[in-house]
Amino acid sequence: MKLHFLGASGEVTGSSYLVETAQCRFLVDCGMFQGGREADRKNLAALGFDVRSLDFVLLTHAHLDHSGLLPRLVAFGYRGPIYTTTATATLLPPMLKDSAYIHEKEALWETARRRAKRGRDGVLAREVAPLYTVAQAEASTQQVHGLPYGKRFSPHDGVEVCFRDAGHILGSAIIEVWVKESGAQRKLVFSGDLGQPGRPVVRDPTPIEDADVLLVESTYGNRNHRSLEATIEELVEAIERTFDGRSGGNVIVPAFALGRTQELLIVLASLAESGRLPNLKVFVDSPLATAATQATLQHADLLDEQAQRLFGAALRGELPIQIRFTESVDDSKALNTIRSGAIIIAASGMCEAGRIKHHLQHNLGRSECSVLITGFQAHGTLGRRIVDGARYVRIFQEDVPVRARIYTLGGLSAHADQSALLAWLGHFKRAPEQCFVVHGEEEIAVEFAGVVRERLGWPRVIVPTQGTIAAL
Ligand SMILES: [Zn+2]
Numbered sequence: 073m074k075l076h077f078l079g080a081s082g083e084v085t086g087s088s089y090l091v092e093t094a095q096c097r098f099l100v101d102c103g104m105f106q107g108g109r110e111a112d113r114k115n116l117a118a119l120g121f122d123v124r125s126l127d128f129v130l131l132t133h134a135h136l137d138h139s140g141l142l143p144r145l146v147a148f149g150y151r152g153p154i155y156t157t158t159a160t161a162t163l164l165p166p167m168l169k170d171s172a173y174i175h176e177k178e179a180l181w182e183t184a185r186r187r188a189k190r191g192r193d194g195v196l197a198r199e200v201a202p203l204y205t206v207a208q209a210e211a212s213t214q215q216v217h218g219l220p221y222g223k224r225f226s227p228h229d230g231v232e233v234c235f236r237d238a239g240h241i242l243g244s245a246i247i248e249v250w251v252k253e254s255g256a257q258r259k260l261v262f263s264g265d266l267g268q269p270g271r272p273v274v275r276d277p278t279p280i281e282d283a284d285v286l287l288v289e290s291t292y293g294n295r296n297h298r299s300l301e302a303t304i305e306e307l308v309e310a311i312e313r314t315f316d317g318r319s320g321g322n323v324i325v326p327a328f329a330l331g332r333t334q335e336l337l338i339v340l341a342s343l344a345e346s347g348r349l350p351n352l353k354v355f356v357d358s359p360l361a362t363a364a365t366q367a368t369l370q371h372a373d374l375l376d377e378q379a380q381r382l383f384g385a386a387l388r389g390e391l392p393i394q395i396r397f398t399e400s401v402d403d404s405k406a407l408n409t410i411r412s413g414a415i416i417i418a419a420s421g422m423c424e425a426g427r428i429k430h431h432l433q434h435n436l437g438r439s440e441c442s443v444l445i446t447g448f449q450a451h452g453t454l455g456r457r458i459v460d461g462a463r464y465v466r467i468f469q470e471d472v473p474v475r476a477r478i479y480t481l482g483g484l485s486a487h488a489d490q491s492a493l494l495a496w497l498g499h500f501k502r503a504p505e506q507c508f509v510v511h512g513e514e515e516i517a518v519e520f521a522g523v524v525r526e527r528l529g530w531p532r533v534i535v536p537t538q539g540t541i542a543a544l
Pocket residue numbers: 133135240265
């Protein structure tokens with residue numbers, strides 16, 4: 073058996089692994105690379121093998137860095153099934169369509185830009201093709217099959233698969249795969265993205281007790297998050313300070329449409345319920361976040377109990393908090409005229425695309441406003457430059473000064489921290505023959521691999537690079 077590391081190896085985006093057994097070939101995740109030109113290049117170069125030779129695809133969750141190249145996979149000729157959890161199957165169509173829509177818009181914009189430049193020389197630049205189209209995204213979702221957690225199924229002779237709750241976002245899965253080859257059975261476990269235990273919204277990651285081969289994520293493998301309580305205190309302080317006094321501003325929150333937005337709504341609803349932050353005006357300015365929130369309500373049985381109750385109460389208007397979901401572009405633009413008192417949650421989470429860029433353009437230069445960074449910011453993204461303390465950032469061809477206060481709230485992370493990762497690994501009853509540390513920036517993955525060797529005494533803990541082929 074062979075395992076090809078196609079992405080998320082020495083970095084956090086582009087998750088994709090190709091497994092070749094004696095009888096079949098399958099992919100686990102088909103994620104998009106994110107963050108700058110290098111990512112664009114990698115997305116175009118990805119899937120450079122005969123995708124028609126794949127027998128099936130398994131998907132851990134709906135975030136684009138795990139699912140975002142599925143439309144391209146199908147456009148390249150893959151016609152087989154894509155298996156994932158039931159909730160992820162609900163979330164994928166809006167996620168992929170939104171991604172395609174952004175790619176189409178960016179391609180149009182890039183074509184116009186090149187033509188304007190070249191037009192002066194009298195040469196018409198060629199049209200720039202999007203990474204994929206809305207139609208291709210829609211076609212790919214036709215091949216998705218949703219299955220419940222805990223149900224063992226066989227996607228191919230000699231292979232069995234089971235999804236376990238990864239506690240990262242709604243529908244997220246750890247994938248267990250049993251492969252029979254020449255009479256012997258071996259078990260592969262793909263952690264996917266693991267959630268931090270005890271967070272709002274989703275349940276805690278399911279403990280797994282055995283694997284011959286394990287792939288574990290390491291996004292925050294080098295540090296521990298602040299506690300949720302401390303993070304909520306910081307959030308309260310940031311909001312109160314921003315809205316205080318006559319010169320109050322707005323609070324801008326870049327957030328993943330799926331996961332972080334729903335989590336923030338629940339935290340804000342609980343602060344309203346307890347009276348700590350009454351009468352907040354919250355705008356969710358992202359059609360995708362709205363769709364993801366609807367999907368979350370549709371699968372409310374997968375949420376933890378407190379989340380089920382608060383979510384319902386807040387959306388029915390039973391709590392002292394106003395939550396508005398903006399629909400049209402005009403509604404979104406109207407938010408730009410609000411000078412103070414608004415909490416605006418918009419995608420994308422790393423400020424690379426979407427409506428958040430407009431809100432940053434209008435508020436980042438105002439010292440009375442705040443930006444709350446609530447999730448991981450990959451290298452090369454606008455969000456990372458803001459977190460790293462840039463004094464000016466470029467948004468829509470304009471240099472915008474960074475005068476707003478920037479808060480980084482680590483404790484809301486959807487990823488397990490070092491202690492939580494070690495605790496999850498601690499459930500294994502014996503060391504896997506091979507443990508691959510993936511989905512972390514290189515130095516972090518290397519550091520975490522060292523910690524696993526030292527603390528758990530596991531003999532083979534490996535940090536693969538993109539293109540590594542491991543014999544299992
Ligand atoms: Zn994720």
